[in-house]
Amino acid sequence: MSVQPTAIELPAELRESGRLRSLVALYLATMRMAIQEQFQYRAANYFYMLGMVAEPVIYLVVWTTIAEQQGGSVQGLSAGYFAAYYIVWTLVRNMNIVFGAPYWEHRIREGELNKDLLRPVLPLHYDIAYFAGWKFVVILFWIPLAVGLSLVFDPTLDPRAFEIVVFAVAIWGAYLLRTMLQESLGMLCFWTTRGAAIFDLYMTTELLLSGRLVPLPLMPDWVQDIAQFLPFQYAFFFPIESLVGDLSNAELLRGLAAQILWILIGLAIFRFLWRRAIKRYSAVGG
Amino acid sequence: MNALRVTWLFFKIGVLNELQYRVNFVVQLFQSAIALAVGLVVLALVYSHTDELNGWSQPELLCVLGVQILMGGAIKMYIQPNMTRLIDDVREGKLDYALTKPEDSQMLVSVREVRIWQVVDLVSGSIVVAVGLSEVSAGVGALDALGFGVALLLGGVMIYCFWLVIATAAFWVVNMWTVVELFDGVFQTGRWPVGIYPGWLRYSVTFLVPVAFAVTVPAEALTSRLDWQTLALAVGFALVLFGATRWFWRFGLRNYTGASA
Numbered sequence: 255m256s257v258q259p260t261a262i263e264l265p266a267e268l269r270e271s272g273r274l275r276s277l278v279a280l281y282l283a284t285m286r287m288a289i290q291e292q293f294q295y296r297a298a299n300y301f302y303m304l305g306m307v308a309e310p311v312i313y314l315v316v317w318t319t320i321a322e323q324q325g326g327s328v329q330g331l332s333a334g335y336f337a338a339y340y341i342v343w344t345l346v347r348n349m350n351i352v353f354g355a356p357y358w359e360h361r362i363r364e365g366e367l368n369k370d371l372l373r374p375v376l377p378l379h380y381d382i383a384y385f386a387g388w389k390f391v392v393i394l395f396w397i398p399l400a401v402g403l404s405l406v407f408d409p410t411l412d413p414r415a416f417e418i419v420v421f422a423v424a425i426w427g428a429y430l431l432r433t434m435l436q437e438s439l440g441m442l443c444f445w446t447t448r449g450a451a452i453f454d455l456y457m458t459t460e461l462l463l464s465g466r467l468v469p470l471p472l473m474p475d476w477v478q479d480i481a482q483f484l485p486f487q488y489a490f491f492f493p494i495e496s497l498v499g500d501l502s503n504a505e506l507l508r509g510l511a512a513q514i515l516w517i518l519i520g521l522a523i524f525r526f527l528w529r530r531a532i533k534r535y536s537a538v539g540g
Numbered sequence: 541m542n543a544l545r546v547t548w549l550f551f552k553i554g555v556l557n558e559l560q561y562r563v564n565f566v567v568q569l570f571q572s573a574i575a576l577a578v579g580l581v582v583l584a585l586v587y588s589h590t591d592e593l594n595g596w597s598q599p600e601l602l603c604v605l606g607v608q609i610l611m612g613g614a615i616k617m618y619i620q621p622n623m624t625r626l627i628d629d630v631r632e633g634k635l636d637y638a639l640t641k642p643e644d645s646q647m648l649v650s651v652r653e654v655r656i657w658q659v660v661d662l663v664s665g666s667i668v669v670a671v672g673l674s675e676v677s678a679g680v681g682a683l684d685a686l687g688f689g690v691a692l693l694l695g696g697v698m699i700y701c702f703w704l705v706i707a708t709a710a711f712w713v714v715n716m717w718t719v720v721e722l723f724d725g726v727f728q729t730g731r732w733p734v735g736i737y738p739g740w741l742r743y744s745v746t747f748l749v750p751v752a753f754a755v756t757v758p759a760e761a762l763t764s765r766l767d768w769q770t771l772a773l774a775v776g777f778a779l780v781l782f783g784a785t786r787w788f789w790r791f792g793l794r795n796y797t798g799a800s801a
Contacts, residue, residue: 301718308725311741312732319736320590328589406738451570458574468585 280375281383288387300395307344307399313468314340314407329471334410338498339469341403342411346493347466348392349425352433353381355453358440363447368537378524382433389429413497420506424493427513432489434520441524444531465491485516546643547651554654568657572609572664579605579731594736596763601733602672604759606665608730611695611754613661615727619700621653623707624720630710630796639793646789650704669762678764687761687771694778695754701778701785702749708792723749730755753777 292299314336321333331339361367361377370377413421439456442449461467463477464486470478481487492509495501501509558564583605587598596604626649629635638648673680680688706723710716729737729745734752737745746752753774760766 298718301722305718305722305725308722308728312729315737315741316586316593316732319594320586323590323593406740450567454571454574458578461578462581467582472585472589474588 284383285387288384292388292391310340310343337407338409338411342494349429350432355436355440358443421497428489428493430517438524441527441531460486488513550651558656568660572660599672599675600763606668607759608755610665613658617658623703626707627710627716691758691761694774698750701781711792711796
């Protein structure tokens with residue numbers, strides 16, 4: 255017995271809205287799954303977070319020491335500012351963890367990509383949704399950590415309501431921006447198996463130009479000039495500064511606009527590379 | 541004597557094994573160069589805003605950086621690979637192969653692996669120390685050099701003990717990997733003299749994870765700040781820690797039932 259497939263012709267705009275609705279459903283389902291999955295690994299998630307705290311605490315202590323030696327501030331940045339900067343840093347850094355470029359190598363080598371390609375949506379959607387869901391677990395776990403660090407280091411933090419709103423948006427902007435950069439970089443793995451060297455270089459550039467190492471005003475002027483024209487600071491310095499610093503409303507909105515611009519540029523680069531990558535991809539097994 | 545022979549044998553096998561993968565040397569060279577460059581940039585950045593950090597001048601902190609790279613290289617060359625293999629072996633049930641051999645089990649699990657390309661970090665760390673020292677005005681006396689050697693050795697022993705305790709815990713707790721990540725983060729505190737940290741953190745990275753003994757104390761010897769009390773404390777603590785670690789290893793073994801291979 256065979257069933258004759260019947261094609262129902264839908265008007266174009268109805269088909270579009272159906273596509274969007276199923277994409278939203280996919281995102282919600284994937285996020286819910288990520289939350290449940292990651293909540294099971296509470297201890298591992300927490301240890302990972304604790305290990306990460308060493309980095310900002312070291313920076314914080316060094317710059318606080320210098321600030322105190324010089325009568326309370328470095329370049330107008332006080333010890334309380336540094337404390338606030340590096341405590342907020344921990345949340346932004348956690349938001350910044352995305353599907354990393356090196357994992358594309360794993361995905362290709364282990365043949366996982368074959369399974370992903372059989373799905374009707376791009377792996378990119380799945381990555382964004384999964385890590386976005388994970389972030390809810392991360393934010394929940396981060397709260398006690400932030401309280402602890404605040405008790406120890408005494409940050410100066412009194413944001414306006416609008417700054418808090420912008421910050422809440424900007425951390426997700428940072429998440430999407432870094433996702434686009436890392437996924438685009440990951441496309442390299444379709445051409446070479448020695449991407450590690452380039453990933454190292456990328457991480458170093460990002461470390462120096464994003465505000466991860468120090469608040470950008472501490473960098474020499476020429477470094478700040480270069481950083482202006484690169485996306486890195488919008489995934490690190492801008493979100494932190496939106497809460498910790500005192501940017502004007504116009505500067506805050508301009509920052510968000512820059513995030514959106516860089517996300518779109520990143521997306522365009524990713525799509526360009528992805529089309530070419532998938533054409534030359536061939537796999538065995540999986 | 542036998543222990544030394546076995547160690548040497550494993551070392552030779554390990555080196556021969558690693559020599560097959562010569563491209564790894566280039567990879568290591570590249571990674572070390574990047575790490576060193578970042579370290580130097582950070583130092584330059586800090587000293588563009590201040591002349592001294594907690595009483596340490598830039599060349600002196602260069603020595604600290606060098607010692608940290610050197611010690612990090614030694615850890616990644618010898619200590620960490622053996623301990624991560626131990627953790628893996630426990631999980632996969634392969635530890636029985638080592639336990640059935642007619643040698644001291646602690647010695648055996650501590651010498652089976654060597655990552656020879658980490659020698660890049662040993663060399664570059666030494667160069668950084670030398671460059672730093674050449675700019676320190678006071679110079680290094682014979683006594684300082686001797687103190688440095690002793691302190692470095694003691695520091696290495698203490699880090700080894702820390703790792704073995706962690707690895708031994710794998711008898712009870714399966715997922716020790718996260719602790720490995722934790723250590724890498726904490727070891728970065730060694731980049732700076734331990735005196736700049738607030739009390740709770742200073743004690744943690746001295747006695748809980750002996751980074752201070754492994755990096756700051758040798759660097760203090762080089763820059764003529766080491767007093768004999770600190771060195772005596774290092775000797776005492778290393779001995780106590782070594783004894784306690786050995787006891788803990790045996791205690792762990794007694795409770796280990798083996799998963800069979």
